[in-house]
Amino acid sequence: MSELTHLDAKGAARMVDVTDKSVTEREARAEGVIHMAPETLAMIVDGEHPKGDVLAVARVAAIMAAKKTHDLIPLCHALNLTSVKVELVPDDTLPGVRIEARCKLAGQTGVEMEALTAVSVAALTLYDMCKAVDRGMQIGDIRLLEKKGGRSGHWKVDSGA
Known part of the structure; x- marks a missing residue:
């Protein structure tokens, strides 16, 4: 396991200094699910939810959350995201909704936390x-x-995981 970069020599929390890092294209994808009763999923899919299009609202919330990740996670850098895409796919086999977020930018630090935050929100x-x-x-x-980009390059979860 590599050294924990968010701690200084005395063990105090710190924001990592990325000043000298190269600007590269960076991208991250994250996923999650929400399980629900079949009747709830049907209400969403059929457009009969009393609160309207809940998938559209969740998509906008996810995009907003990705852009505000630095306000939620104390040691994250404020990033100029160039793209946030969110897919919400109803799935009868869960039953529930599968969520995937993809965040991109050209910058000095990665966007993994933004993608994970988007999915969570x-x-x-x-x-x-x-x-x-x-x-x-x-x-x-x-x-x-x-995740793609930066010094650590391309990482992808094992397909069997």
Whole structure:
């Protein structure tokens, strides 16, 4: 395991200095799911949810969250994201919604936390909008799928994982 970069020599938390790092294209993808009752999923898919298009609201919330990650996670850098894409796919086999976020930029630090934050907030928004009809929903399986760029290069989760 590599050295923890968010701690100084005395063990105090610090923001990593990226001043001397090269600007490179960076990209990260993350995923997660929210499980719900089949009736709740049907209500979303059929457009019959009393609060309207919950998938559209969750998508906008995810994009906003990616852009504000540095406000939520103390040692994250404020980044100028050039792209945030969020897919919300209803899945009867869960039943629930599969969420994937992809964040990109040209910068000096990665966008993994932005992609993970986008997925998390999309799931939380779906929960918030649907809790009146289904309090038993469960959020899970949030993970990084892939990251590209920077000194560490390209990493992708094992397909069997």
